[in-house]
Amino acid sequence: MQISEEIKISDNGFVFNSRTGESFSLNPMGLEMIKMIAIDNGFDEIRESILEKYDVDELAFEKDFYEFLAMLKHHQLTQQGNPLDFV
Amino acid sequence: MKKSTYEKPIISKITTGVPGKFGLSTKQKIIAEIDSIPVAKFVEEFGSPVFVFSEKKIRETYNDAKRAFETRYPKVQFAWSYKTNYLDAVCSIFHDEGAWAEVVSGFEFEKALSLGVNGANILYNGPEKSKQDLMLAIDHNASIHIDHFDELYLLIETTRKMNKKARVAIRINLDAGIYPMWDRFGFNYENGEAWNAINRIMLAENLELIGLHTHIGTYIMTASAYGIAASKLSNLMIATHRKFDYWLKYIDLGGGFASKNTLKGAYMPGSETCPSFDDYAEAISNAIISSEIPHENLPVLFLETGRALIDDAGYLITSVLANKRSTTGRKTLVIDAGVNLLFTSFWYNLGVFPSREVTDFMEDTTIYGPLCMNIDVVREAINFPQIKTGDQLVIERVGAYNVTQWMQFITYRPNVVLIDLEGKTHIIRKKENLETIKKNEFNPKK
Amino acid sequence: MAKQKITLAVTGLNNTDNPGPGVPVIRGVKDSEEFDVRVVGLVYENLEPGIYMEGLCDRIFQVPYPSAGSEELIERIEHIHQQEKIDVLIPNFDSELFSFMKYEKRLAEKGIRTFLPTLKQFQEREKDKLPEYGKKYGVKVPNGLNLGNLSQLNEIEKRFDYPIMVKGQFYDAYKSFNIEQATQAFHKIASKWGLPVIVQEFVSGTEVNVVALGDGNGNTVAAVPMRKQYITDKGKAWGGITIADEKMLELTRSLIQKTKWKGGMELELIKTNAGDYYLVEINPRIPAWVYLAVGAGQNIPEALIKLALGMEVKPMTDYKIGKMFVRYSYDMIVDLERFATISINKEI
Missing domain, CATH: 2.40.37.10 (Lyase, Ornithine Decarboxylase; Chain A, domain 1)
Structure with a gap:
């Protein structure tokens, strides 16, 4: 999963899609995760880092993380493939 | 090292300009x-x-309502509206506080009797009363609130057959300036139907007309509408006295006081706009006391408030x-x-x-x-x-x-x-x- | 004499084609020779133009809609007050007034002064009560009928000649020429604004308005009459001119005297060809065209601040006749940063 190039992320949690002109807000945890995703961290790396730093169990993290990814995809902030391309 | 508190990651789209009610994080109320x-x-x-x-909340709310009315009007009697909540335990608390029973079906009538309520302390409302229901009510000396002429004639017939007297009141619908106006229950005030019903009952030998009842609607947010209803009932009471030299014993203003819930489509939360018991009491008491009814003949004021007494509890x-x-x-x-x-x-x-x-x-x-x-x-x-x-x-x-x-x-x-x-x-x-x-x-x- | 420094909080910075009065109110107080005003803009939305206007506000805060609960709105304002020390608050939306009237005392105890109508004054002028209002205060109003259900539509033809105005309790009005149009309008309005739907006889004539300020003791502190010169499809004046109409002023003064109106108000009137004046609506706040009054010599926003602060205000009776306002639209070029800041931080 890659964040599209045209997405600008500010440190106050403001996200701007320069291609579509849409803007978004992140909560602090969302900001932290999107930054990790943006620098190409994989699921395992992000999980390790979050679990080490925060009081959360593995399954809860996994569920939230994938929901977050789904929302990024929904808002077209990630590079889109064909949704029926199951690879 | 203690770990930091985790929060679910969230991203949400910023909506622009469009008036919406959301967006600012506000303090969330917690009920722990x-x-x-x-x-x-x-x-x-x-x-x-x-x-x-919560029994505590039930009793507090009841006493708040009671205080609001009793400090403004000399004779007040609440009747617990069974349909609002007829769990035995809940009804018993209201009866313990002194409330009578207000029922709208044979089932509710039986339930009130089963809780030990004296039949004479039951107000029997509603458009659906079978012959058997009426006989039960007559036997127990309840106040039967007549809804329509067919019921009136059925009652005359039943009392004759039983050779017993029935204590009755009539349900009246009237224009109290609220929308929609409920005109499906009872006899209409403005077109003279209610006055006709009163005349017919006064002539019926087995019926004793003791009160007038109205229920102007549900979730009424304007206290003044009750004032209008109360003065119209007072007018009928005075007219009855003029013609028959007889003072009716009570005026029953029904229920319909709003609770603090917010109706769908309302702009402001109900907890802010809903009138207090004091507002309702003020409007009603003023209307009756300032009518031409002499002080010594002031009717007992019945209230069948349900929602406003139990919703919060x-x-x-x-x-x-x-x-x-x-x-x-x-x-x-x-x-x-x-x-x-x-x-x-x-x-x-x-x-x-x-x-x-x-x-x-x-x-x-x-x-x-x-x-x-x-x-x-x-x-x-x-x-x-x-x-x-x-x-x-x-x-x-x-x-x-x-x-x-x-x-x-x-x-x-x-x-x-x-x-x-x-x-x-x-x-x-x-x-x-x-x-x-x-x-x-x-x-x-x- | 040095100007008195005050901090003023204002809502209604939505200067769109259906403008709120916030921006003109601020312009008025900035013209004041007595006050040196620091302006705190209170906004509900991130695109209210006032946020982006250079030199208009010193600080801007987003606040929650009153519909989310007055308590939350008031708490937010008290929070802002801790930083900004607000002296006077001028709310500019009808929908806010209930909340601010309700918490008037609480705000005053914290040092935030307002100058608002009383709840009774506010409620008795509501649209569905206009006929009683007219009778009580001796003003001509259009014949009206409140419809609680569709079947009452039949009443219309017995009581009125077409065309008629079909109106919502809070907003919206449709002119109808027959029962079919009236039925349609009824459905539209009832679904949006609830019951009753108000039917009014249509009074033809010229639309004239008065902006006025009552001191709460029956005195008219300011009053400027205006004739609308051009009306947009939203029914808003796009141009207007001050007029010398003693009858309108007389009507305004009499109404303020009888109702003891407190605060700003706008009277919407129709002047018929026969020279009669019909009161169509009373807005319980300063209208968006108030700057015309300022330009004509009556600084109503400044006077309202003085009243709020408990200062003495001499009634203003003079104004320049024939002053005009012409509204215009203007595209500001702004940076994304300001938008991001108000959206994320909820303050600038």
Whole structure:
């Protein structure tokens, strides 16, 4: 999963899609995760880092993380493939 | 090293300009306990969902209403509206406080008798009274509130056959300046129908006309409408005295006082706009006292307030079954109580609250019930914090109508619990089981 | 004499084609020779133009809609007050007034002064009560009928000649020429604004308005009459001119005297060809065209601040006749940063 190039992320949690002109807000945890995703961290790396730093169990993290990814995809902030391309 | 508090990661689209009610994170109200008992404890002991009633709150609200009226008017009598909540334990608290019973069916009449209510202290309303119901009411000397001429004539016939007298009042509909005007119940004031009914009853030898009753509508937010209704009934009382030299004994203004719930479509929360008991009492008392009725003949004022007396005392504790996203990305919650238990969610935006501390970040959320039906929506749109699956939520102000209008659909109706004045909990209606449902069924194939 | 320094909080910075009065109110107080005003703009939305206007506000805060609960709105304002020390608050939306009237005392105890109508004054002028209002205060109003259900539509033809005005309790009005149009309008309005739906006889004539300020003791502190010169499809004046109409002023003074009106108000009147004046609506706040009054010599926003602060204000009776306002639209070029800041931080 890659964040599209045209997405600008500010440190106050403001996200701007320069291609579509849409803007978004992140909560602090969302900001932290999107930054990790943006620098190409994989699921395992992000999980390790979050679990080490925060009081959360593995399954809860996994569920939230994938929901977050789904929302990024929904808002077209990630590079889109064909949704029926199951690879 | 102690780890930092985790929060679910959230991204949401910033909507521009369009006036919407959401967006600013505000402090979320939490209901962690009811009468000092932790919410989780109810679920542990009685399962989820579970209705919880506070005896303390019931008595406080009743006494607040009573004080508002008794400090303004010399003769006041409340009658507990059974249809609003006819659980034995709840009715008994109101009767213990001195309320009479107001019933609208043979079933409710029997229930009131079974609780030891004296038949003479029962007001019998409603358009549906069978011959058997009327005989029961006549036998117990109840006040029968006549709804229409057919009922009046049936009553004349029945009293003749029984050779007994019946104590009656008439239900009157009138224009009190509110919308919609209820004209389907009772005799109309403005077109003279009510006056005709009074004349007919005064001539009937077995009927003793003792009162006038009206019920101008439900969830009335303008106290002054009651003032208009009270003066119209007072006018009829004076007219009756002029013609028959007889003073009627009571005026019954029915119910319909608003509770603090917020009606769908209302701009401001109900807790801010709903009139207080004092506002209603002021309007009603002023109207009767300033009428031409001499002070010594002032009628007893009956009130059948239901909703406003019990709504606040009832809570529903429910658990989150699932957190989902709709295809539009909208946040949705599925909880284990739906419209089967929350009939009032059809017209109120019920208050739903977390039972423990949550983070500041709120999202526009839809809350669904557990039924496999599309109409099962508890809240269409509510600005709501992130709640973990399995956590409990508390829905407040559900004491009125829900435990009488609930449906037994695909599952059992849950436990209903009362917290008494000492803070002890009691099951006042047991969770249903297969036997509850099957015991009235017969299967010819087996 | 040095100007008195005050901090003023203002809502309604939505200067769109259906403008709120916030921006003109601020322009008025900035013209004041007595006050040196620091302006705190209170906004509900991130695109209210006032946020982006250079030199208009010193600080801007987003606040929650009153529909989310007055308590939350008031708490937010008290929170802002801790940083900014607000002296006077001028709310500019009808929908806010209930909340601010309700918490008037609480705000005053914290040092935030307002100058608002009383709840009674606010409620008795509501649209569905206009006929009683007219009778009580001796003003001509259009004949009206409140419809509680569709079947009452039949009443219309017995009581009125077409065309008629079909109106919502809070907003919206449709001119109808027959029963079919009236039925349609009824459905549209009832679904949006609830019951009753108000039917009014259509009074033809010229639309004239008065902006006025009552001191709460029956005195008219300011009053400027205006004739609308051009009306947009939203029914808003796009141009207007001050007129010398003693009858309108007389009507205004008499109404303020009888009702003891407190605060700003706008009277919407129709002047018929026969020279009669019909009161169509009373807006319980300063209207968006108030700057015309300032330009004509009556600084109503400044006078309202003085009243709020408990200062003495001499009634203003003079104004320049024939002053005009012409509204215009203007595209500001702004940076994304300001938008991001108000959206994320909820303050600038």
